[in-house]
Structure formats: structure tokens, C-alpha cells
Amino acid sequence: xxxxxxxxxxxxxxxxxxxxxxxxxxxxxxxxxxxxxxxxxxxxxxxxxxxxxxxxxxxxxxxxxxxxxxxxxxxxxxxxxxxxxxxxxxxxxxxxxxxxxxxxxxxxxxxxxxxxxxxxxxxxxxxxxxxxxxxxxxxxxxxxx
Numbered sequence: 001x002x003x004x005x006x007x008x009x010x011x012x013x014x015x016x017x018x019x020x021x022x023x024x025x026x027x028x029x030x031x032x033x034x035x036x037x038x039x040x041x042x043x044x045x046x047x048x049x050x051x052x053x054x055x056x057x058x059x060x061x062x063x064x065x066x067x068x069x070x071x072x073x074x075x076x077x078x079x080x081x082x083x084x085x086x087x088x089x090x091x092x093x094x095x096x097x098x099x100x101x102x103x104x105x106x107x108x109x110x111x112x113x114x115x116x117x118x119x120x121x122x123x124x125x126x127x128x129x130x131x132x133x134x135x136x137x138x139x140x141x142x143x144x145x
Contacts, residue, residue: 003033005090006069008060013052014042016081020058023082026075032064049083061090 008027012019020039027034040057049055064072069087076085126134 002065003063004066005035005061005063007088007090008062008072009084009086009088010058010060010082011045011049011055011084012058013081013083014054014056016056019079019081022079023058023060023076023085026072026079027060027062027064029075030064030068030071032062032068032072034060034062036061052083055083 008023010020010023024034024037036059038059042054042056045053045055073085073087076082
């Protein structure tokens with residue numbers, strides 16, 4: 001049996017304290033080891049679930065064999081007073097992303113421009129007459145071809 005660490009997020013109806021005991025009974029029945037239970041006071045839900053606006057959130061951390069997870073999910077469907085449930089892998093401290101760098105440590109938005117290998121050749125300024133003369137020479141060469 002390969003025991004893995006999981007987290008179980010639950011939302012109960014506000015008046016259903018026995019539903020929490022039913023969930024713990026489900027975990028005990030499948031031989032899951034409950035490590036931590038975090039209860040929260042009733043809170044207003046972001047949207048109604050089964051026409052209920054207030055719920056009690058609970059987070060349970062447990063270890064269990066990965067083969068019993070489908071059985072736990074199926075059994076949670078029969079718990080009265082349970083509005084929502086979600087089982088997740090508990091990722092642990094070593095997989096959490098590193099903190100974001102402060103504004104002073106952050107890289108600039110655009111990298112600095114690369115230095116050029118050589119300076120561009122200077123452009124000679126021509127008068128209007130010289131430009132006309134060159135255009136006529138180019139056009140004569142193309143007409144001859």
C-alpha cells in the first residue's frame with residue numbers, strides 16, 4: 001500500500017455538524033489517516049449552491065492509498081448536508097513556487113540595446129539637382145537594358 005498525502009476541501013450546509021462526522025467516518029472506513037482538520041465559521045458563498053447562500057468550509061489533510069480515492073469520492077456523494085467536495089494532492093512545501101522578486105530586484109521590461117559592431121556609414125547630403133541627375137542616369141540605364 002503506497003500512502004499518499006491528500007487534501008479534502010468540503011462545503012457543508014451551515015446547520016449540518018453531523019455531516020462532518022459522517023465524512024470522518026468515511027475516511028476511517030477506508031483506513032485513511034486524518035492528520036489535520038481545519039474548520040471555518042459559516043461564510044457567505046459566492047453563488048448559491050442548491051439554493052443555499054451560506055456554507056461552512058472545512059479542509060481535511062489525510063494520507064491514504066491512491067486506490068481508495070474513488071471510493072471516498074463515491075461515499076461523499078451520500079453524505080447529507082454536504083454541498084461540495086474536492087480531493088487534491090497535498091503538494092507540500094518543497095513544490096511551492098519561490099516568492100516573487102521585489103520591484104527593485106525585478107528585471108527591466110526590455111533588455112538594453114546590443115552594441116553595434118561598427119558604426120553606420122555617414123550619409124552624404126545631396127542637393128535636389130544632384131538627386132535628379134542620379135535618377136535620370138538610373139532610368140537611362142534601365143531603358144537601355
